Amino acid sequence: MxxxxxxxxxxxxxxxxxxxxxxxxxxxxxxxxxxxxxxxxxxxxxxxxxxxxxxxxxxxxxxxxxxxxxxxxxxxxxxxxxxxxxxxxxxxxxxxxxxxxxxxxxxxxxxxxxxxxxxxxxxxxxxxxxxxxxxxxxxxxxxxxxxxxxxxxxxxxxSPIRFVRSGIGEALSNLSALADWELSAEHTGEDLDGLAAAFARTAAEALLNRPQDADDEAFLATLAEGLVMSGLAMSVAGTTRPCSGACHEISHAVDLLHPGLDGLHGEQVGLGAVFASHLRGDTDLATRLATCLDRHNLPIVPAQLGLTEAQFVDVLHHAPNTRPGRYTILEHLDLPPTTLHEAVRTYIDTYGS
CATH class of the missing domain: 3.40.50.1970 (Rossmann fold)
Structure with a gap:
């Protein structure tokens, strides 16, 4: 055989x-x-x-x-x-x-x-x-x-410690991106590559509960290895799908609507990953992500990126337009601005303390 x-x-x-x-x-x-x-x-x-x-x-x-x-x-x-x-x-x-x-x-x-x-x-x-x-x-x-x-x-x-922290947000966002990929596989029939998902998930999980500070040598090595594994995940899948979901749509929308902000990509996708997990009703993942981001002084709520609630609602409303054809929790729910505002308010009340 x-x-x-x-x-x-x-x-x-x-x-x-x-x-x-x-x-x-x-x-x-x-x-x-x-x-x-x-x-x-x-x-x-x-x-x-x-x-x-x-x-x-x-x-x-x-x-x-x-x-x-x-x-x-x-x-x-x-x-x-x-x-x-x-x-x-x-x-x-x-x-x-x-x-x-x-x-x-x-x-x-x-x-x-x-x-x-x-x-x-x-x-x-x-x-x-x-x-x-x-x-x-x-x-x-x-x-x-x-x-x-x-x-x-x-x-x-x-290098500035902020760059390291940005990489942490980038790697952790894989978990939200994978949840969006699984959602699309269930509702649209999109193919999900298990090997690509394994690479992307391992990259994030290796950091999620690691206790060291971001300047620790072993932590830096794990982060670097995780970012390499994310690259491998995309190579295996032939697409950015294993590492890019609603979290990245949100970041792209921030860049387009508010180019004057100085938020780094990893900072934005990290916050986007927590919010997308919140929208999916995955309280466990949202809490674990928020806890890790907070431990490394990364943004969790819009104000920490320099955005008002109303601006963040506009970002969420525009986000699906940044990746036409990609199916995430934002496309799945397709919430109107009024409902999005309620979701943002609840999110901030939950994770902003």
Whole structure:
């Protein structure tokens, strides 16, 4: 009898530890990503630029490509610049916006991409998706996963603690996204991939009851591993579905309606996950999520994001428009603004104390 199986796309190398950055050149050579050292290193004007001197000594043959922002235009421009050289791979060094632009540019020119994450703000460090600002707002673009991922925990510790907390919110929101996926499978017949769900659930559950503070080395390693597993979940599913439900629709709506707010993506989806769980009537999950978010000083109620109740109701009303065709608790209930306002009021009374 033949054995049936499937291949799962995954990075060739995942190196998460203190001091990993010092070994980047050797890692890429040993894994045959680049034996010649001909690399294109893409850096931001922030954390990536500050690491340039450390990296230059171990990779003298590399060319440097500064990039500003995570826009579609900047990614297309980067791709055009990359075609002028002969490189083994493209290495993105920085936060999520730089990595997303680098992933997109590398895919356009057919080069493998290496992600060197300088913060853990969201699961884009290993996902097969690039989120880029465009003329219409913000778009999601399918790209190959990074061929290698390096996370130096010493570097992560120097990033603002708020970025780490944002990553916590991102990973925890998987549990709400999965509940929405299960809801859609029940009511619309949408296929639910059990392996993708297992990756996404494990990433969140590993953090949910972990007692350490966000600056603890073991906690940071678990968070980084969880964000990698979220990326694998999306790769397995061929969609962001395992990690994106009503929680992400809410975040996208906040970005569109209130671009002046300084809320981070993980902060917004964390709050969105608690609210969506509340709407589903899953008091146990909503309480567990809220308890963990509160422990790490993440927002739980709209006011902590800088939103009034009325503004949050508008966000919820607009949220389904951000992902047409996606079925979550928001689409399932399809509540009018008056009922949404009552739900928000009850939510704040329950979790705002």
């Amino acid at each position: 033949p054995v049936l199986t499937r291949l799962v796309s995954a990075p060739l190398t995942v190196d998460i530890r203190p001091g990993a950055l010092e070994d980047l050149g050797a890692i890429l050579s040993d894994r045959r990503v680049s034996t010649s050292g001909r690399l294109a290193l893409v850096v931001s004007d922030g954390s990536g630029a500050r690491l340039r001197d450390r990296l230059a000594a171990s990779m003298p043959a590399a060319d440097w490509f500064p990039i500003r922002g995570g826009t579609l235009d900047s990614a297309v421009d980067l791709a055009a610049r990359l075609t002028k050289g002969n490189y083994d791979a493209v290495v993105g060094v920085g936060g999520g916006r730089v990595l997303d632009a680098t992933k997109y540019a590398a895919s356009r020119v057919g080069l493998p991409m290496v992600a060197v994450a300088t913060n853990l703000a969201h699961d884009g460090i290993a996902s097969p998706v690039s989120i880029l600002d465009n003329e219409s707002g913000r778009g999601s673009y399918g790209v190959p996963m990074p061929i290698a991922l390096v996370v130096d925990l010493d570097v992560i510790r120097t």
